[in-house]
Amino acid sequence: MLLDVKNLTVGYRTDDRQFRIAVDGVSLALDKGETLGIAGESGCGKTTLARALMAYTRPGSKIVGGNVFLDGTDILALPDRQKHAIRGSRIAMVPQNPLSSLTFHMRVGAQIDEIVCRHEGLSRRQAQEKSVALLAATGMPEPDAIYRRYPHELSGGQRQRVVIAAALACRPGILVLDEPTTALDKTTELRVLELVSQLREQFDTALVYISHDLNVIARVCDRICVMRDGRVIEAGDTRKTFASPVHGYTRRLLDAIPRVNASGPVRPLRADSGEAPILEVTNLKYRYPATGLGIPFSPKKPGTLAVQDLSFSINRGRTLGLVGESGSGKSTVASVISGIIPPGSGKIAFDGVPLNRAAPERPADLRRRIQMVFQDPLSSLNPRLSIGRILMRPLRVFFAMGHEEARQEAARLLERMDMRAELLDRFPRQLSGGQQQRVALARAFAARPDLIICDEVTSALDVSVQASVLDLLLSMQAESGVSCLFISHDLGVIKRVADDVIVLQSGEVRDAGPTSDVFTAPSHPYTQLLLEATRNVFDVRPAASDEAALAVQ
Amino acid sequence: MLKKSGKRILRSPVTMIGIAVLTAHMAIAALAPWLTPYGSSELAGMPFEPPSREFWLGTDILGRDYLTRLLMGGRITISVALCGVFIAIVAGAFFGLAAAWHGGMIDEVIMRLVDTKVAIPSILLVGVLIPGFGQSVPVLILVIALVYVSGVIRTVRALALTIAPQGFVTAAVLRGESNLSIMCREFLPNVLDLLCVEFAIRMSSAILLVSSLSFLGLGISPPTPDWGLMVSEGVGYIHTDPWLVIYPSIALSTLVVALNLTTEGVANALGLDAARGMTKG
Numbered sequence: 001m002l003l004d005v006k007n008l009t010v011g012y013r014t015d016d017r018q019f020r021i022a023v024d025g026v027s028l029a030l031d032k033g034e035t036l037g038i039a040g041e042s043g044c045g046k047t048t049l050a051r052a053l054m055a056y057t058r059p060g061s062k063i064v065g066g067n068v069f070l071d072g073t074d075i076l077a078l079p080d081r082q083k084h085a086i087r088g089s090r091i092a093m094v095p096q097n098p099l100s101s102l103t104f105h106m107r108v109g110a111q112i113d114e115i116v117c118r119h120e121g122l123s124r125r126q127a128q129e130k131s132v133a134l135l136a137a138t139g140m141p142e143p144d145a146i147y148r149r150y151p152h153e154l155s156g157g158q159r160q161r162v163v164i165a166a167a168l169a170c171r172p173g174i175l176v177l178d179e180p181t182t183a184l185d186k187t188t189e190l191r192v193l194e195l196v197s198q199l200r201e202q203f204d205t206a207l208v209y210i211s212h213d214l215n216v217i218a219r220v221c222d223r224i225c226v227m228r229d230g231r232v233i234e235a236g237d238t239r240k241t242f243a244s245p246v247h248g249y250t251r252r253l254l255d256a257i258p259r260v261n262a263s264g265p266v267r268p269l270r271a272d273s274g275e276a277p278i279l280e281v282t283n284l285k286y287r288y289p290a291t292g293l294g295i296p297f298s299p300k301k302p303g304t305l306a307v308q309d310l311s312f313s314i315n316r317g318r319t320l321g322l323v324g325e326s327g328s329g330k331s332t333v334a335s336v337i338s339g340i341i342p343p344g345s346g347k348i349a350f351d352g353v354p355l356n357r358a359a360p361e362r363p364a365d366l367r368r369r370i371q372m373v374f375q376d377p378l379s380s381l382n383p384r385l386s387i388g389r390i391l392m393r394p395l396r397v398f399f400a401m402g403h404e405e406a407r408q409e410a411a412r413l414l415e416r417m418d419m420r421a422e423l424l425d426r427f428p429r430q431l432s433g434g435q436q437q438r439v440a441l442a443r444a445f446a447a448r449p450d451l452i453i454c455d456e457v458t459s460a461l462d463v464s465v466q467a468s469v470l471d472l473l474l475s476m477q478a479e480s481g482v483s484c485l486f487i488s489h490d491l492g493v494i495k496r497v498a499d500d501v502i503v504l505q506s507g508e509v510r511d512a513g514p515t516s517d518v519f520t521a522p523s524h525p526y527t528q529l530l531l532e533a534t535r536n537v538f539d540v541r542p543a544a545s546d547e548a549a550l551a552v553q
Numbered sequence: 554m555l556k557k558s559g560k561r562i563l564r565s566p567v568t569m570i571g572i573a574v575l576t577a578h579m580a581i582a583a584l585a586p587w588l589t590p591y592g593s594s595e596l597a598g599m600p601f602e603p604p605s606r607e608f609w610l611g612t613d614i615l616g617r618d619y620l621t622r623l624l625m626g627g628r629i630t631i632s633v634a635l636c637g638v639f640i641a642i643v644a645g646a647f648f649g650l651a652a653a654w655h656g657g658m659i660d661e662v663i664m665r666l667v668d669t670k671v672a673i674p675s676i677l678l679v680g681v682l683i684p685g686f687g688q689s690v691p692v693l694i695l696v697i698a699l700v701y702v703s704g705v706i707r708t709v710r711a712l713a714l715t716i717a718p719q720g721f722v723t724a725a726v727l728r729g730e731s732n733l734s735i736m737c738r739e740f741l742p743n744v745l746d747l748l749c750v751e752f753a754i755r756m757s758s759a760i761l762l763v764s765s766l767s768f769l770g771l772g773i774s775p776p777t778p779d780w781g782l783m784v785s786e787g788v789g790y791i792h793t794d795p796w797l798v799i800y801p802s803i804a805l806s807t808l809v810v811a812l813n814l815t816t817e818g819v820a821n822a823l824g825l826d827a828a829r830g831m832t833k834g
Contacts (some may be wrong), residue, residue: 338727359727367729380720384742390721393738397728443724 003030004069012061022048024230035207037221041462045230089119092167096179098159102151109147115169134165157188176208185325186533256467258492277313278483284310286344306332308507319484321498329507338372368398371444375456377436381428388424394446413442434465491534561822568818574811589621593778622778634759637697645705653713670703753816
């Protein structure tokens with residue numbers, strides 16, 4: 001057995017000096033060349049477990065029990081110096097955020113050199129040769145050029161490749177990947193996963209793959225452990241587990257995942273009322289303003305074109321899904337319509353009224369009728385104001401309600417969002433992520449809007465929470481008849497909520513039409529690639545289609 | 554949260570000492586007129602009398618009771634520093650938020666003025682302004698405010714810049730809230746703890762500055778009792794009567810140290826990072 005974890009228990013000290021257990025008696029085993037997925041929602045202890053596998057814990061936490069046998073030696077019992085020697089050479093880790101795991105003032109090549117020099121004692125020149133070879137192995141086109149770049153000069157996918165190259169530098173027997181693709185776009189994710197599988201074979205490395213995304217685990221791993229509250233509640237062969245989960249929690253997790261290729265129930269299409277559309281956008285173009293210091297006569301850099309010639313309309317009571325990866329211009333569209341930024345050229349008509357000014361200059365009633373919900377629920381709620389004050393503000397601004405009236409209305413809204421009215425006196429930080437996003441939704445619905453813009457509202461949430469927030473949004477929509485512009489990079493989510501869909505890439509429309517049509521018969525190769533990347537692997541698992549998708553790109 | 558912080562303060566003996574000494578200083582400053590047996594300018598005895606039952610700490614060069622002057626000596630310094638720093642905090646918060654929120658030209662103008670001010674040594678600024686505008690308490694307060702406002706503007710602006718891109722600010726803009734309302738409702742509650750820490754940090758520095766100015770003859774004028782002034786009056790007799798210098802120095806340093814300990818302890822207990830960068834600006 002290559003890696004044998006017995007009864008591993010890790011705890012940490014909380015702010016109020018209590019000791020809590022984050023990983024509770026976990027046992028697992030990994031053989032040479034095997035791939036093990038560890039799945040679970042945020043806070044279940046999977047990252048803590050990953051670190052403990054390298055005999056490391058975050059400051060403040062402590063391994064309190066158990067053993068980690070690497071090739072038969074308990075590495076937890078080794079002196080610190082030997083632990084250091086093992087990390088990076090025999091067991092290596094790829095952390096979640098590639099930008100924060102690379103030092104920004106050093107060329108990426110030098111950062112790989114460091115590892116090689118430390119563990120293998122190579123000279124500078126030998127190290128450089130080896131690093132370039134590693135970068136080439138990760139499939140980067142010009143490894144010499146990449147070697148000399150700084151992290152900020154690379155894209156997210158390239159950064160993650162560099163980190164993977166660094167992790168593989170000493171040919172470790174085990175590679176621990178902690179959510180390596182969570183910060184990446186779906187198509188980039190697909191390519192990185194492909195790379196990981198390929199390098200695993202090439203380097204003969206065993207993988208421990210940690211993710212909240214069961215889909216990704218299904219793609220990469222032979223075996224899976226599902227964690228909850230620090231314990232492994234289900235473990236076994238990936239395909240078998242997904243086909244017939246034993247534990248109720250696993251089943252719930254699987255059910256909560258929005259399906260792109262589900263044969264299951266698709267949302268009944270809302271009838272087209274035949275009225276004029278609520279929002280009509282024709283030939284929208286948006287170029288970011290030139291950047292400069294804002295001083296007269298100082299040099300300026302021309303802004304980039306974020307949206308090119310976009311036309312669409314949203315009918316009353318219907319939901320338009322806007323899909324695209326980061327940088328596709330989808331958030332810019334949201335910002336222009338909501339009035340965060342002044343419009344570029346083109347025409348936007350909201351219920352016949354042209355939207356040609358930014359929000360502060362729009363009439364108050366227009367501001368009320370278009371509401372926006374943001375991606376990060378925590379940052380969209382003022383941390384120093386109580387939930388009550390947050391919800392009462394739009395009621396007071398738009399409907400001139402008195403304090404008492406507004407408070408009652410706020411309580412009613414909270415209850416409508418399946419939350420208790422006592423939460424009115426709490427502060428955002430005291431709520432869970434899902435509750436925070438419900439409050440943000442409640443704030444938007446407080447204005448009784450005609451159009452609601454949701455910008456990646458579920459991206460920051462766990463799958464199970466995401467499902468409940470989406471259900472809530474759908475039921476609120478059915479009740480109030482509000483139209484919705486729903487922006488997401490997740491096609492599964494879009495499939496669940498949107499009647500119509502537009503696929504954006506680099507500011508241009510690639511595909512458009514009713515959701516069911518676009519998803520069943522995508523006309524543009526980019527849409528096909530996106531669909532391929534989000535395909536739920538555990539529903540159908542054809543072997544060769546990944547390469548087919550890559551060939552399209 | 555507050556309960557937890559309270560417990561943390563109680564557990565830290567250093568902070569508790571700071572709070573105790575600070576409280577004693579404040580009580581003495583507030584109650585001094587009722588505690589002292591003599592008037593602060595009353596020539597109660599002969600010059601340089603040694604400590605006696607009548608004059609516990611002896612008398613000064615003019616025969617005034619030294620204990621009386623010592624107890625009264627903190628009042629004016631503390632009040633001047635308090636008013637000056639308060640103005641600096643209010644103005645600093647306003648300009649700092651304005652610079653961060655408006656950006657562009659307003660930001661440039663405010664920040665370049667701040668840079669200019671920082672480039673001039675404080676003591677030089679004070680040395681020019683006070684003789685120029687006349688040596689009086691209101692001028693002294695305004696000068697203190699001017700010395701400290703630049704640091705406050707910088708720290709407030711830096712924090713406000715991290716608040717500005719957050720969703721709740723955007724939401725307020727989309728509601729069509731006025732700039733004033735956005736500043737008061739969205740920004741101010743989030744910079745309030747920073748302002749409190751700034752206030753305490755600047756306070757101890759301002760007390761020292763007022764005392765130094767009095768010592769140099771630019772601050773409080775005689776015959777008002779004031780520690781800095783008392784040190785400067787006593788310094789000529791340091792070989793024969795060192796107590797004239799030592800007592801007011803002890804009073805001043807205990808006050809400043811107590812203030813710093815309290816600030817740091819309380820800020821740490823509340824989990825505010827601001828306390829870690831105790832800097833002058």
